[in-house]
Amino acid sequence: MTLLSEWRNRTVLRLKALFHRKQLDSDLEDELAFHLSMTEQKNRRQGLNPEESRHTARRQFGSYTQTKERSRDMWTFAAFEGVLGDIRFGTRMLVKNPGFSLVAVLTLALGIGANTAIFSVINGVLLNPLPYRDPERLVTMEQNDSLQNVMDIRRETRTFSEGGGINIENMDYTSGPEPLQIHAGYVDAGLLETLGVPPMLGRMISREEDVKGGPRVIVVSHPFWQNFLNGDPQVLGKTISLTGNDYTVIGVMPAGFAPPGEHPDIYVSLWVAYPEAAPFRGVHFMRTYWRLKPGITLAEAQADISSIDHRLAEQYPDHEGTRKTLVVPLHEFMVRDSRTALLVLFGAVGFVLLIACANFAGLLIARSVGRRPELVIRAALGAGKTRLIRQALVESTLLAATGGAVGLLIAKWGTSLLLSLKPAALERFTGIQLDARVLIFVFGISLLTGIVFGIAPAWSATLTDLAESLKDGGRSATAGPSGHLLRQWLVIGEFALALVLLVGAGLLIKGFSRLRSVNPGFNPQNVMTMHLQLPPARYAEIPPQTQFRRELLSRINSLPGVDAAMITDIPFGENYLNHSLVIAGRPPVPVGTEPRVQTLSVMGDYFRVMRIPVRAGRGFTDMDREGQPLVAVVNESFVREFFPHENPIGGRIDWARSESPEWMTIVGVVEDVKHSGLDEPVDPAVYAPFPQSDEAWRRWMTLAVRTPGPSAGLVDEVKKQVWSVDRQIPVSDIQSMDTLMSVSLAQQRFNMLLLGLFAALALVLAAVGIYGLMAYAVSQRTHEIGVRLAVGAQRRDVLSLVVGHGAKLALLGITIGILAALVLTRLMASLLFEVTPGDPATFATVAVLLAMVGLAACYLPARRATRVDPMVALRYE
Amino acid sequence: MREKRENPGDLLQGTLDLLILKALARGAMHGYGVAEWIHQTSEDVLKVEEGALYPALHRLELRGLLSAEWGASDNNRRAKFYSLTSSGKKQLAQETEFWCRMSGAVARILQTA
Numbered sequence: 001m002t003l004l005s006e007w008r009n010r011t012v013l014r015l016k017a018l019f020h021r022k023q024l025d026s027d028l029e030d031e032l033a034f035h036l037s038m039t040e041q042k043n044r045r046q047g048l049n050p051e052e053s054r055h056t057a058r059r060q061f062g063s064y065t066q067t068k069e070r071s072r073d074m075w076t077f078a079a080f081e082g083v084l085g086d087i088r089f090g091t092r093m094l095v096k097n098p099g100f101s102l103v104a105v106l107t108l109a110l111g112i113g114a115n116t117a118i119f120s121v122i123n124g125v126l127l128n129p130l131p132y133r134d135p136e137r138l139v140t141m142e143q144n145d146s147l148q149n150v151m152d153i154r155r156e157t158r159t160f161s162e163g164g165g166i167n168i169e170n171m172d173y174t175s176g177p178e179p180l181q182i183h184a185g186y187v188d189a190g191l192l193e194t195l196g197v198p199p200m201l202g203r204m205i206s207r208e209e210d211v212k213g214g215p216r217v218i219v220v221s222h223p224f225w226q227n228f229l230n231g232d233p234q235v236l237g238k239t240i241s242l243t244g245n246d247y248t249v250i251g252v253m254p255a256g257f258a259p260p261g262e263h264p265d266i267y268v269s270l271w272v273a274y275p276e277a278a279p280f281r282g283v284h285f286m287r288t289y290w291r292l293k294p295g296i297t298l299a300e301a302q303a304d305i306s307s308i309d310h311r312l313a314e315q316y317p318d319h320e321g322t323r324k325t326l327v328v329p330l331h332e333f334m335v336r337d338s339r340t341a342l343l344v345l346f347g348a349v350g351f352v353l354l355i356a357c358a359n360f361a362g363l364l365i366a367r368s369v370g371r372r373p374e375l376v377i378r379a380a381l382g383a384g385k386t387r388l389i390r391q392a393l394v395e396s397t398l399l400a401a402t403g404g405a406v407g408l409l410i411a412k413w414g415t416s417l418l419l420s421l422k423p424a425a426l427e428r429f430t431g432i433q434l435d436a437r438v439l440i441f442v443f444g445i446s447l448l449t450g451i452v453f454g455i456a457p458a459w460s461a462t463l464t465d466l467a468e469s470l471k472d473g474g475r476s477a478t479a480g481p482s483g484h485l486l487r488q489w490l491v492i493g494e495f496a497l498a499l500v501l502l503v504g505a506g507l508l509i510k511g512f513s514r515l516r517s518v519n520p521g522f523n524p525q526n527v528m529t530m531h532l533q534l535p536p537a538r539y540a541e542i543p544p545q546t547q548f549r550r551e552l553l554s555r556i557n558s559l560p561g562v563d564a565a566m567i568t569d570i571p572f573g574e575n576y577l578n579h580s581l582v583i584a585g586r587p588p589v590p591v592g593t594e595p596r597v598q599t600l601s602v603m604g605d606y607f608r609v610m611r612i613p614v615r616a617g618r619g620f621t622d623m624d625r626e627g628q629p630l631v632a633v634v635n636e637s638f639v640r641e642f643f644p645h646e647n648p649i650g651g652r653i654d655w656a657r658s659e660s661p662e663w664m665t666i667v668g669v670v671e672d673v674k675h676s677g678l679d680e681p682v683d684p685a686v687y688a689p690f691p692q693s694d695e696a697w698r699r700w701m702t703l704a705v706r707t708p709g710p711s712a713g714l715v716d717e718v719k720k721q722v723w724s725v726d727r728q729i730p731v732s733d734i735q736s737m738d739t740l741m742s743v744s745l746a747q748q749r750f751n752m753l754l755l756g757l758f759a760a761l762a763l764v765l766a767a768v769g770i771y772g773l774m775a776y777a778v779s780q781r782t783h784e785i786g787v788r789l790a791v792g793a794q795r796r797d798v799l800s801l802v803v804g805h806g807a808k809l810a811l812l813g814i815t816i817g818i819l820a821a822l823v824l825t826r827l828m829a830s831l832l833f834e835v836t837p838g839d840p841a842t843f844a845t846v847a848v849l850l851a852m853v854g855l856a857a858c859y860l861p862a863r864r865a866t867r868v869d870p871m872v873a874l875r876y877e
Numbered sequence: 878m879r880e881k882r883e884n885p886g887d888l889l890q891g892t893l894d895l896l897i898l899k900a901l902a903r904g905a906m907h908g909y910g911v912a913e914w915i916h917q918t919s920e921d922v923l924k925v926e927e928g929a930l931y932p933a934l935h936r937l938e939l940r941g942l943l944s945a946e947w948g949a950s951d952n953n954r955r956a957k958f959y960s961l962t963s964s965g966k967k968q969l970a971q972e973t974e975f976w977c978r979m980s981g982a983v984a985r986i987l988q989t990a
Contacts, residue, residue, distance in 0.1 A: 062928040
């Protein structure tokens, strides 16, 4: 109890002392002076003369100053002021050794900067809550669903308080100077309510408006409001023209709001914008989001949705017979594509930091040896061991903090670099920045680095017998066996870590190059693609659509050197339709379980334009048109799956439950095309001519235009041709096929580039580390080397002595690294394409590379050792 | 980081504290008075070093066992007067009891043949 109150009183006194120090000092002075004068009086009463009285009083008092000091200690933060002094002293020492300080700070800054950049991405993607109300209660379904099912679930659920769906479609915005395609979020009224972010202006779409024949109202996104509506605060009630209809703006969403993973420009009721699709139960095109009622667990929600699934399957066996909906927490759904990659990168960058720290510690040890004479003298003057360690720690922490500050700059630059690489999986996250959590991370990491990696060198610096060192003036002081051993282990550790990183990077590079060399099934060079969508008003039926397509193609193909065709969905365009299939002459399968195949409509000689080899039969000709026998071309996967032992040519197929039951005859087989990505398997696909289609709702198409060379100037010419056929058709998503392909590799490239960068960093740091150690060892052994040379050792012997020492460390590190890598690379198996995590070739290459770099780093100091002049070396002592 | 406890004169640390508390049990006193009282009461056996006295007084004050007040001395000089707080009185009682038990025990041991 008294301890506590003493502590409290002491603190109060100390705080008081910060401001009233003079007062306290003079009080103490007065008190002691009073005592002295009393003693003096007493002495005088005992008959001493004034002079003697004073002297005697002074003598009797003892050490006046010490008494004062001891009382004063009670009200000063002695330890604190000592640290301040250490900081001042440390700063002076570091400024006096700019070379050492620079290397140490830069080493750490690179490590900390890379870590911070990756951490800020992880923070934004994995740690920050999603920008919705109570985001932890939001879930989504693994499968898309139809509006009808969404409405049923909403009615029957016991576990969700709200729910809604969205589907992004293109709409034509024709209120601007030229027709433009914008992304419209076709939603039901539940969606925006479920996400729970109120509009910045106006209101959301209400349930009453979300019905067939409801008013044409839209809510616009913040960027659309800014870019197309001039950020007009009076925008509510204004109308804009979309795909031939006027819509009234009733709300503006706040900046930064977007539904998960999408960036629609506007939100419109599905019932209002696309009433044809809304009643279809079997067309599952909406992504749905649901809000759990308070206290409901995921398992309860899953049980609830499974029982609803069961009822729907019984009620609608045709469409919903195989229903099996999975509930996923929204955050998990959004991060799972990038989680493994990010965590692997974070681990990798952590290794880089460890290597940097090992170098840092090595530098500190080497330096503490250089400062041995200073330490010896300070110890001799009475500085305690703790005092010396504190000084060393303060200096290493100062360095680490500076490194952290510089690292923050590197991180700021690195984060924007990361984002500019734009992997698709990260694009959906907007909150990637250096926020408070990142700053705390940097601060913590710097402090920890300074203390943890400063303590070993500081400790080893005080370990050797100071009295011994003092005897020879600190001249021949070495790090002592423990310090040197520690440094060797640091270098071994660096090599082990570097090997793991290099193996990881090597595996990714190998996987990436395998991926790059995958044959996509067509020639992507010099092909320009652009998306067109016909407005429903004038193109509701097939004949006008066919007329437009035919007219446009003949115009474009008349341009010199141009070869063009159309397809509904271009490879790597992230889109295609599946249809259920029946094959003539096969036993019927139960309704709803027919095989599904990729369905593509084409116009013109698409296979020639894309250079897709025809393996059997023929491609399409102009004769495959309306009124002619229906034909189809299939891919090799289709043949493997459905005609493994027969000739597919002449086989007849049809879409299950199609409106016009008429068989298509297979006339050709083409090579497989990687449609959804180079690392994705190819689905069976059926190509059919546009003019023979009976699906008038497929009004969209992608133009593929092959040119003899790079086709930059062509886009305007093609646009002109489109608009000369129809002024109102927007042209969008203009991209070369090469770009589309490389975008599809963005995530893999991102992983590979980053891990490669970290591995390179690790390689350089490890090389610097072993170079530093060997250079230091050589300088310590100058005398010994001189003696060896003097008694007849050859330069070659000296070379192999030094290099052999370094090689031993490097090889030990590499061996440990290989063992660690065998375990750790398994964690990244899902990031590798056709490469096993234990790929022997990669391991071997990397081990050799690292060993070579290590030897090269040892060679320089070794060569210096051979140049030692025996005479000079012997005189050195 | 705390300085090592130096030899506080001829008295053990705890003993000095106890004597100071005892001295002040009779009423407020300045530092010089405390030293004198101990010296005289012990019939010149105990001599309190000033180098130990004042730090001890200040520490006891910090621990809340003493309170201090500036006042005028007999000869009208400005002096710092210390007096016991209530927890100081309690502490004195406890310490006294403890001391008597200990010294009795030590004495018994020393008196054995």
